[in-house]
Amino acid sequence: MNFITTYCHISEDHCAVNGEVLLTNESENSWIRTLYDHFKIDYSKFHKMDLMSKIGVIGSEILKSQNGKIVDYDDDEIALVFANKNSSANTDVKFQQSFKENGSPSPALFVYTLPNIVLGEIAIKNKWYGENIFVVSENFDPEFYENYCNILIPSKAMACACGWVNVLNDSIEAFFFFVEKEASTEDSLPLTSNNLLNLRKA
Amino acid sequence: MEELKKNLKEQIIERLNLEDVQPADINDNDPLFGGDLALDSIDALELIVLFENYYGLKITDPEKGKKVFESINTMADYISKNN
Amino acid sequence: MRIYIGAENIISPLGKSADDNFHALKTNTSAGKYFEGLGFNDETVFLMKFDQKDKTSFSQLVDDCLSGISGKLSGKLLSSEKTLLIFSTTKGNFESNFTNGIASFCSDLKEKYELKNDPLAVSNACISGVLAINVAADYIKPGLYENVVVIGCDVVSEFVLYGFQSLFALSDDVCRPFDEDRKGINLGEACAAVVLSKNVEIFKEQPLIYVSGSSSNDANHISGPSRTGEGLYRSVVKTLKLSGLSAKDIDFISGHGTATVFNDEMESIAFDRLKMNHIPINSLKAYFGHTLGAAGLVETAISMQSLRNNLLIKSLGFENQGTSKQLNVIEENSEKEIAAFLKTASGFGGCNASLIIKRA
Numbered sequence: 001m002n003f004i005t006t007y008c009h010i011s012e013d014h015c016a017v018n019g020e021v022l023l024t025n026e027s028e029n030s031w032i033r034t035l036y037d038h039f040k041i042d043y044s045k046f047h048k049m050d051l052m053s054k055i056g057v058i059g060s061e062i063l064k065s066q067n068g069k070i071v072d073y074d075d076d077e078i079a080l081v082f083a084n085k086n087s088s089a090n091t092d093v094k095f096q097q098s099f100k101e102n103g104s105p106s107p108a109l110f111v112y113t114l115p116n117i118v119l120g121e122i123a124i125k126n127k128w129y130g131e132n133i134f135v136v137s138e139n140f141d142p143e144f145y146e147n148y149c150n151i152l153i154p155s156k157a158m159a160c161a162c163g164w165v166n167v168l169n170d171s172i173e174a175f176f177f178f179v180e181k182e183a184s185t186e187d188s189l190p191l192t193s194n195n196l197l198n199l200r201k202a
Numbered sequence: 203m204e205e206l207k208k209n210l211k212e213q214i215i216e217r218l219n220l221e222d223v224q225p226a227d228i229n230d231n232d233p234l235f236g237g238d239l240a241l242d243s244i245d246a247l248e249l250i251v252l253f254e255n256y257y258g259l260k261i262t263d264p265e266k267g268k269k270v271f272e273s274i275n276t277m278a279d280y281i282s283k284n285n
Numbered sequence: 286m287r288i289y290i291g292a293e294n295i296i297s298p299l300g301k302s303a304d305d306n307f308h309a310l311k312t313n314t315s316a317g318k319y320f321e322g323l324g325f326n327d328e329t330v331f332l333m334k335f336d337q338k339d340k341t342s343f344s345q346l347v348d349d350c351l352s353g354i355s356g357k358l359s360g361k362l363l364s365s366e367k368t369l370l371i372f373s374t375t376k377g378n379f380e381s382n383f384t385n386g387i388a389s390f391c392s393d394l395k396e397k398y399e400l401k402n403d404p405l406a407v408s409n410a411c412i413s414g415v416l417a418i419n420v421a422a423d424y425i426k427p428g429l430y431e432n433v434v435v436i437g438c439d440v441v442s443e444f445v446l447y448g449f450q451s452l453f454a455l456s457d458d459v460c461r462p463f464d465e466d467r468k469g470i471n472l473g474e475a476c477a478a479v480v481l482s483k484n485v486e487i488f489k490e491q492p493l494i495y496v497s498g499s500s501s502n503d504a505n506h507i508s509g510p511s512r513t514g515e516g517l518y519r520s521v522v523k524t525l526k527l528s529g530l531s532a533k534d535i536d537f538i539s540g541h542g543t544a545t546v547f548n549d550e551m552e553s554i555a556f557d558r559l560k561m562n563h564i565p566i567n568s569l570k571a572y573f574g575h576t577l578g579a580a581g582l583v584e585t586a587i588s589m590q591s592l593r594n595n596l597l598i599k600s601l602g603f604e605n606q607g608t609s610k611q612l613n614v615i616e617e618n619s620e621k622e623i624a625a626f627l628k629t630a631s632g633f634g635g636c637n638a639s640l641i642i643k644r645a
Binding site for chain 1: 325375376377379383384385386387388389391392403405406407408409410416420423424426427429444447448449450451452499500501502503504505506507508515516519523527632633634635636
């Protein structure tokens with residue numbers, strides 16, 4: 001049995017950690033900048049990322065801030081298991097505009113027109129060399145996370161940083177959670193599809 | 203010249219999607235590559251596109267590109283000398 | 286538990302079955318052609334793309350490929366509740382549904398083929414195909430499904446073509462993997478599939494055995510490969526460890542070999558670190574182009590044919606060693622007893638994957 005040891009949500013109007021709303025989007029500053037400052041990310045490459053990668057990096061930083069054990073894993077023990085509905089569509093639209101409306105295809109946008117780039121950005125930020133997978137599905141599929149984390153742990157990974165991160169027309173729907181063999185935090189819950197469905201709604 | 207530098211900063215922020223960076227965050231002499239902006243080879247390609255689109259300047263030699271794109275000052279110099 | 290893999294199929298400009306495609310490779314035929322004015326700014330581009338006369342839609346390619354594999358299987362496997370379909374793609378049919386080209390296509394497949402389970406779509410850049418095969422085996426092992434059909438498809442779109450042009454990553458003629466004069470990739474389009482199962486009897490032709498596989502991230506750069514081949518090195522080490530085999534059991538390597546300066550150099554460094562650079566290696570990119578989400582499946586299917594026929598396929602486009610570490614690039618088609626091969630892939634996002642397949 002594996003456990004969900006911490007989780008968080010990010011949308012365009014709020015950010016919740018382990019079910020408690022921590023920040024709401026009220027300030028004059030950009031929402032992403034507010035989150036970046038609040039979680040003291042201080043990472044110059046962050047500003048060049050597309051929105052989905054930024055959300056993914058913020059999400060992984062929040063998980064680390066809530067579970068001190070995450071940084072103790074070896075550099076290839078944490079797998080990244082992510083999914084969404086619209087793939088990289090948010091940036092695809094912008095890249096298409098670059099050549100249809102703004103004169104020429106933008107290389108800096110093109111490199112973000114794959115959904116798994118967010119995994120690369122998280123891996124680079126944390127120097128995580130573990131397994132990666134990005135899956136696209138019409139709806140949040142708790143069984144996928146349950147099955148795949150149970151497959152990976154312990155034969156191919158010791159823990160999984162998981163995410164559902166969908167960004168379209170700059171609207172954000174993100175849910176991140178960390179899965180481990182042991183219930184390392186007080187709020188840990190068994191990794192089951194039902195628990196995932198409930199936490200996602202929280 | 204100041205106007206040109208200001209425009210350059212705005213164009214770089216726009217083309218490189220540095221959404222959370224303000225023009226005032228970029229100093230004229232700061233190295234664009236290897237500095238706080240953490241620009242890389244893909245961004246160099248983007249700056250080549252920017253030069254062509256906004257200033258009609260074609261840079262085909264990557265070595266020359268490296269020198270030209272060192273900082274806002276070197277970019278502005280190159281534009282004013284070649285326009 | 287033994288996991289069988291077989292019923293491989295490929296639809297590409299080189300042919301409409303795995304046999305047709307393998308036959309074209311036996312004569313070292315490339316699918317590449319010049320397409321006038323197709324690129325951005327009406328540039329002429331060299332692509333492995335279907336001719337206008339054979340122009341076929343994304344969904345037609347998938348239909349043709351699925352109907353090809355069903356002829357190689359006994360019974361109605363696809364619509365069985367014990368079967369999962371895994372779809373591998375980078376962009377899906379996004380030319381029909383721009384913001385939802387993958388998930389909606391999978392829903393359509395489910396309805397059309399009366400699939401009992403929701404298809405799983407893996408979209409992990411250029412390693413999608415190899416990763417999807419690994420996931421298939423991982424799902425069979427604990428008994429979640431008995432059979433998994435893995436199908437990969439990507440087509441050449443204006444979007445992807447212009448993107449690679451903007452990166453100055455395209456070669457203006459047929460690409461030259463591992464060669465000193467290599468200057469970039471060719472884009473290609475194809476659809477390919479394999480079937481994995483715990484049941485040998487579902488295959489009409491003797492299947493092979495899937496041994497192991499894994500993935501690893503370079504943690505270095507999103508659009509450039511690691512200078513040390515870190516992720517590829519780690520993935521192969523892990524795949525070998527899981528396999529119980531050692532490097533000496535690998536008879537050939539089907540590399541990624543995109544023919545960009547940095548990718549091929551990275552592969553040579555990784556295989557040198559692995560002490561596997563003496564093993565015969567090929568890249569099939571000069572035959573099929575880079576077919577992105579289909580590439581891992583196309584190249585695994587051809588390698589399975591190589592194993593079945595005990596025939597190493599020449600790495601087309603290669604003449605002179607062009608990497609800092611020596612590789613044993615296959616220079617001519619040659620007969621060899623093949624018991625097992627290693628397939629590797631690397632892609633944007635710093636991802637790498639590998640798998641091993643052996644004779645049953």
